[in-house]
Amino acid sequence: MPKIDLDAIPQTNATGYPPIYAGEVQGRLYRRLAPSAGLVDFGVSHVTLQPGAWSGQRHWHEGEDEFVVMVVGEAVLVDDHGRTPLKAGDCIAYPKGDANGHHIVNETAEDVVFVVVGAASKSACHYPDINLLLDGPSQTFCRKDGTHF
Amino acid sequence: MPKIDLDAIPQTNATGYPPIYAGEVQGRLYRRLAPSAGLVDFGVSHVTLQPGAWSGQRHWHEGEDEFVVMVVGEAVLVDDHGRTPLKAGDCIAYPKGDANGHHIVNETAEDVVFVVVGAASKSACHYPDINLLLDGPSQTFCRKDGTHF
Numbered sequence: 232m233p234k235i236d237l238d239a240i241p242q243t244n245a246t247g248y249p250p251i252y253a254g255e256v257q258g259r260l261y262r263r264l265a266p267s268a269g270l271v272d273f274g275v276s277h278v279t280l281q282p283g284a285w286s287g288q289r290h291w292h293e294g295e296d297e298f299v300v301m302v303v304g305e306a307v308l309v310d311d312h313g314r315t316p317l318k319a320g321d322c323i324a325y326p327k328g329d330a331n332g333h334h335i336v337n338e339t340a341e342d343v344v345f346v347v348v349g350a351a352s353k354s355a356c357h358y359p360d361i362n363l364l365l366d367g368p369s370q371t372f373c374r375k376d377g378t379h380f
Numbered sequence: 381m382p383k384i385d386l387d388a389i390p391q392t393n394a395t396g397y398p399p400i401y402a403g404e405v406q407g408r409l410y411r412r413l414a415p416s417a418g419l420v421d422f423g424v425s426h427v428t429l430q431p432g433a434w435s436g437q438r439h440w441h442e443g444e445d446e447f448v449v450m451v452v453g454e455a456v457l458v459d460d461h462g463r464t465p466l467k468a469g470d471c472i473a474y475p476k477g478d479a480n481g482h483h484i485v486n487e488t489a490e491d492v493v494f495v496v497v498g499a500a501s502k503s504a505c506h507y508p509d510i511n512l513l514l515d516g517p518s519q520t521f522c523r524k525d526g527t528h529f
Contacts, residue, residue, distance in 0.1 A: 233461075233482060234471070235472065269445075270447060273445065296421040302469050315383045320451050320452065321384075322413060323383050324413065324417035324418070326418035327420075327421070346471065348422065348447070350422060
């Protein structure tokens with residue numbers, strides 16, 4: 232059915248971050264919607280942030296547009312401009328190559344739900360606050376000097 | 381600011397449908413979010429359906445994946461499988477080439493809001509219920525026999 236049965240899609244908190252940076256996304260539970268729905272033009276993730284969880288380490292993509300729509304709860308968007316409160320219905324966009332590191336954090340005692348859209352690319356992802364880099368061609372995480380964890 | 385100021389983006393009910401098929405989308409107010417946000421990988425529209433309005437004539441795209449997330453209100457998804465109730469948080473996906481004509485209709489007395497994502501393509505769009513075709517290469521509307529209105 233074209234209405235997606237979210238409960239039928241496994242939810243995971245898997246992350247490729249090295250353990251030193253993985254604690255903040257332990258409570259980030261996500262479902263990848265595009266594969267089961269047969270979408271190929273772009274990816275879609277349905278994300279639940281449990282209390283205290285982050286959407287990811289603050290980051291920006293060299294080659295991938297990002298769009299988020301908030302669905303449930305209240306969160307805070309953190310980027311180079313500071314902190315912006317978010318509530319259900321708010322829309323957020325970061326164009327590729329905009330070196331404005333960003334993430335969404337749940338500082339409340341309730342779950343936050345959002346949907347994020349991006350078109351897959353083999354581009355680098357930069358993490359301004361920590362010694363982490365997603366290498367573009369290999370799509371593996373390394374330190375900023377290129378050494379692996 | 382990467383949180384999109386929806387109020388700053390003009391809302392329109394413009395349609396390219398010929399007048400005979402345009403009545404049902406008179407109460408469909410939308411904002412195109414990608415251009416002002418600088419997104420190019422895919423398009424995003426923030427859509428309000430006033431009471432009685434349709435998201436569009438029932439249709440399917442030959443070459444464009446579609447994804448919708450419901451944000452506010454209750455609506456009905458109509459497709460070849462029948463009628464499916466929709467509420468805030470529901471996600472809907474139609475992969476390109478799936479000849480399952482679909483649209484969302486607001487049969488309530490309150491506004492419905494959803495966000496729809498699609499990657500622009502010069503592909504045909506088919507309308508199973510009416511004598512309408514969106515021609516792929518020209519992206520203009522015509523009758524199914526190719527004649528123009």
